[in-house]
Amino acid sequence: MYEIKKIGGGVCAPQGFYAGAVSAGLRPDGSDDVAFIYADTPCETAAVFTTNKMTAAPIRHYRKKGAFKSNFILMNAKNANAMTGPAGIDDIDEILDVLQEKYGVLENPVMSSTGVIGVRLPKAEIIEAAKGFDLTCRDSLGAAKAIMTTDTFYKMVSSEVVCEEGKRFRIGAIAKGAGMINPSMATMLCFVTTDADAPAAELQSALASVTPTTFNAASVDGDTSTNDTVMLFSNRKSGVFDAEAFREALHAMLLELAQMMVSDGEGATKLVTFHVTGAASDAEAETAAKALSNSLLMKTAIYGEDPNWGRVASTIGASGVTCDESTLTIAFDDVLVYEKGEILFDEATEKQAAAVMKREKFSICCDLGMGEGAFDAYGCDLGHEYVKINADYRT
Amino acid sequence: MYEIKKIGGGVCAPQGFYAGAVSAGLRPDGSDDVAFIYADTPCETAAVFTTNKMTAAPIRHYRKKGAFKSNFILMNAKNANAMTGPAGIDDIDEILDVLQEKYGVLENPVMSSTGVIGVRLPKAEIIEAAKGFDLTCRDSLGAAKAIMTTDTFYKMVSSEVVCEEGKRFRIGAIAKGAGMINPSMATMLCFVTTDADAPAAELQSALASVTPTTFNAASVDGDTSTNDTVMLFSNRKSGVFDAEAFREALHAMLLELAQMMVSDGEGATKLVTFHVTGAASDAEAETAAKALSNSLLMKTAIYGEDPNWGRVASTIGASGVTCDESTLTIAFDDVLVYEKGEILFDEATEKQAAAVMKREKFSICCDLGMGEGAFDAYGCDLGHEYVKINADYRT
Numbered sequence: 072m073y074e075i076k077k078i079g080g081g082v083c084a085p086q087g088f089y090a091g092a093v094s095a096g097l098r099p100d101g102s103d104d105v106a107f108i109y110a111d112t113p114c115e116t117a118a119v120f121t122t123n124k125m126t127a128a129p130i131r132h133y134r135k136k137g138a139f140k141s142n143f144i145l146m147n148a149k150n151a152n153a154m155t156g157p158a159g160i161d162d163i164d165e166i167l168d169v170l171q172e173k174y175g176v177l178e179n180p181v182m183s184s185t186g187v188i189g190v191r192l193p194k195a196e197i198i199e200a201a202k203g204f205d206l207t208c209r210d211s212l213g214a215a216k217a218i219m220t221t222d223t224f225y226k227m228v229s230s231e232v233v234c235e236e237g238k239r240f241r242i243g244a245i246a247k248g249a250g251m252i253n254p255s256m257a258t259m260l261c262f263v264t265t266d267a268d269a270p271a272a273e274l275q276s277a278l279a280s281v282t283p284t285t286f287n288a289a290s291v292d293g294d295t296s297t298n299d300t301v302m303l304f305s306n307r308k309s310g311v312f313d314a315e316a317f318r319e320a321l322h323a324m325l326l327e328l329a330q331m332m333v334s335d336g337e338g339a340t341k342l343v344t345f346h347v348t349g350a351a352s353d354a355e356a357e358t359a360a361k362a363l364s365n366s367l368l369m370k371t372a373i374y375g376e377d378p379n380w381g382r383v384a385s386t387i388g389a390s391g392v393t394c395d396e397s398t399l400t401i402a403f404d405d406v407l408v409y410e411k412g413e414i415l416f417d418e419a420t421e422k423q424a425a426a427v428m429k430r431e432k433f434s435i436c437c438d439l440g441m442g443e444g445a446f447d448a449y450g451c452d453l454g455h456e457y458v459k460i461n462a463d464y465r466t
Numbered sequence: 467m468y469e470i471k472k473i474g475g476g477v478c479a480p481q482g483f484y485a486g487a488v489s490a491g492l493r494p495d496g497s498d499d500v501a502f503i504y505a506d507t508p509c510e511t512a513a514v515f516t517t518n519k520m521t522a523a524p525i526r527h528y529r530k531k532g533a534f535k536s537n538f539i540l541m542n543a544k545n546a547n548a549m550t551g552p553a554g555i556d557d558i559d560e561i562l563d564v565l566q567e568k569y570g571v572l573e574n575p576v577m578s579s580t581g582v583i584g585v586r587l588p589k590a591e592i593i594e595a596a597k598g599f600d601l602t603c604r605d606s607l608g609a610a611k612a613i614m615t616t617d618t619f620y621k622m623v624s625s626e627v628v629c630e631e632g633k634r635f636r637i638g639a640i641a642k643g644a645g646m647i648n649p650s651m652a653t654m655l656c657f658v659t660t661d662a663d664a665p666a667a668e669l670q671s672a673l674a675s676v677t678p679t680t681f682n683a684a685s686v687d688g689d690t691s692t693n694d695t696v697m698l699f700s701n702r703k704s705g706v707f708d709a710e711a712f713r714e715a716l717h718a719m720l721l722e723l724a725q726m727m728v729s730d731g732e733g734a735t736k737l738v739t740f741h742v743t744g745a746a747s748d749a750e751a752e753t754a755a756k757a758l759s760n761s762l763l764m765k766t767a768i769y770g771e772d773p774n775w776g777r778v779a780s781t782i783g784a785s786g787v788t789c790d791e792s793t794l795t796i797a798f799d800d801v802l803v804y805e806k807g808e809i810l811f812d813e814a815t816e817k818q819a820a821a822v823m824k825r826e827k828f829s830i831c832c833d834l835g836m837g838e839g840a841f842d843a844y845g846c847d848l849g850h851e852y853v854k855i856n857a858d859y860r861t
Binding site for chain 1: 517786
């Protein structure tokens with residue numbers, strides 16, 4: 072028996088965690104661009120990284136360490152420190168060495184970066200700014216804002232899990248991500264803190280079990296970045312742990328963050344759930360759902376609020392999954408437009424389906440009629456704003 | 467020894483082929499929308515179709531026949547006759563039965579359609595219009611225009627192959643396609659006629675050998691349609707055949723048509739060749755090249771004329787092929803921006819690379835430094851026009 076409650080506080084909601092942000096002058100408007108999460112005792116750590124083979128320097132730096140306890144994450148926006156070779160890793164060591172000397176309390180600090188690829192980190196600026204951190208500060212919101220890139224809103228959630236006899240632990244998270252969001256992790260960073268009394272192995276397996284149906288089910292543009300990172304730090308301070316409750320809370324939080332990212336997809340105006348059922352297997356349902364969420368023709372039809380169900384059928388057919396027009400059923404929310412070979416799309420249903428597509432959130436439901444496989448993927452529309460944002464990102 | 471010469475005439479360039487178009491009133495402006503290709507003797511036939519599992523009725527109708535000789539192709543725009551079930555196939559039979567009776571000379575006529583998915587063919591209108599065909603007409607251009615959908619220009623090529631002792635045969639083709647163009651065939655139709663004295667098996671194997679590096683190497687938006695078709699008809703009238711020359715001429719013609727389609731990609735302003743070399747295998751080169759040509763972030767950067775080489779590196783890394791930043795080299799045409807771990811991108815090279823991207827045609831060259839594998843994929847930019855065209859296609 073347990074209860075999961077939403078609370079405030081972000082990554083500072085669990086006991087013993089601190090966060091804050093400063094400006095290194097990397098943004099034209101001078102707003103904060105460098106942030107930290109600090110724990111006053113060493114933490115068990117777990118992480119999931121991008122599948123991109125051109126892994127950015129911060130990820131290589133993290134992986135070099137093997138298993139370790141840490142109590143400090145340094146974050147920066149505006150520069151991904153990717154395609155920077157061994158020098159990019161040396162830059163991280165140099166920055167963190169200075170901070171370890173300055174603060175005296177950092178254990179195995181790590182770094183996480185997002186921004187332009189192929190430019191060396193502005194080391195001096197980041198060091199100078201990071202020297203101004205206040206490690207007693209609990210400004211999770213400031214950190215969430217500092218790591219934003221093309222995000223239009225910050226992403227932060229926290230939960231309290233109440234177990235038997237009122238024993239409780241907390242989980243907090245901040246994240247960033249709006250573009251390059253894709254089924255295999257994307258330029259998204261997510262940092263999760265908890266005071267749950269969870270050993271490292273449990274953290275890692277919980278993270279691995281919830282990412283496939285949360286971040287990896289979300290797509291903005293089908294691109295997978297060099298920097299994608301989800302880190303989970305536990306200082307075990309609550310002395311309480313319930314594996315099932317922990318996973319359930321973590322799943323709900325990461326799903327909420329993933330949906331926030333899709334809603335904030337560059338230029339996106341709609342959050343669409345591609346609800347695939349009746350597939351020959353869960354894997355086939357996932358293939359079909361992700362094909363739909365990534366299809367340019369689907370995304371532009373959604374932008375145009377055009378219930379073009381033919382594109383839904385065609386995209387499923389092109390995805391390679393087991394399917395047949397005589398067993399397929401398609402609905403926009405509860406408006407059936409095609410059922411097992413029968414076209415139900417007429418003037419009346421077109422009007423109803425078009426009304427569904429005017430909603431900010433809706434589902435495109437496809438039953439393949441082949442078996443029991445199911446998967447939900449999350450996507451958004453693609454409109455003029457996406458083109459505007461991405462045609463000239465660097466400048 | 468042979469010579470391949472470009473000539474005029476399209477599908478009517480080879481002896482014994484006729485073509486023309488009429489209007490069935492399917493287009494708002496009343497321009498021609500129904501077309502035919504007719505041969506005055508039965509032809510050997512070969513075809514390659516979409517990999518989409520929701521195969522359109524015309525393709526099912528063709529496949530039902532097995533091996534056969536034919537002398538007539540009926541084509542229509544504005545309606546794909548896809549997702550129309552067994553009734554969609556019956557519609558074709560009914561239309562063709564009427565035309566067989568009317569003209570008395572059609573042998574195993576076939577049909578090919580393009581347009582909206584999920585709407586039954588306007589049978590009566592098509593029959594009425596097709597009764598007005600003039601089978602002695604040689605209007606290849608009219609047929610090429612009649613099958614256009616979002617195409618902004620017609621696509622037609624023809625060649626004469628001169629073999630030893632001046633013996634010669636001809637090949638002609640018309641095609642349509644501007645959107646839904648993708649590596650595994652896309653809403654593209656292509657009809658090829660020849661008077662080469664080629665047996666059916668040779669036609670099929672020639673077609674299968676040239677499509678992977680022509681139509682299947684071209685991408686506008688990564689979507690694969692229900693109707694994609696390449697048909698090749700030979701009436702053998704020239705009595706001349708040279709397998710090697712035939713393949714070379716066919717490859718050149720289909721490559722030209724494929725590049726025309728990409729140039730005419732919905733809203734496209736640039737034709738980009740993604741030239742991948744040094745891959746561990748040709749298959750890996752193809753994977754990387756197609757990942758680049760399909761990447762939304764690449765396509766928008768190309769639209770913005772932004773030499774964002776980091777996106778090139780990231781896209782290759784995300785494609786899953788064997789690669790490493792220390793062996794990768796990237797150039798925009800001849801402007802090197804990244805070479806085996808060294809960033810050569812500075813103010814001067816950025817200016818040069820940006821100048822390359824202002825060209826209507828250029829190459830993005832990536833050497834993976836892993837082996838001898840190579841592949842060229844063809845893509846285009848994605849800009850505001852694409853969104854405009856696709857957000858409201860049906861209406």
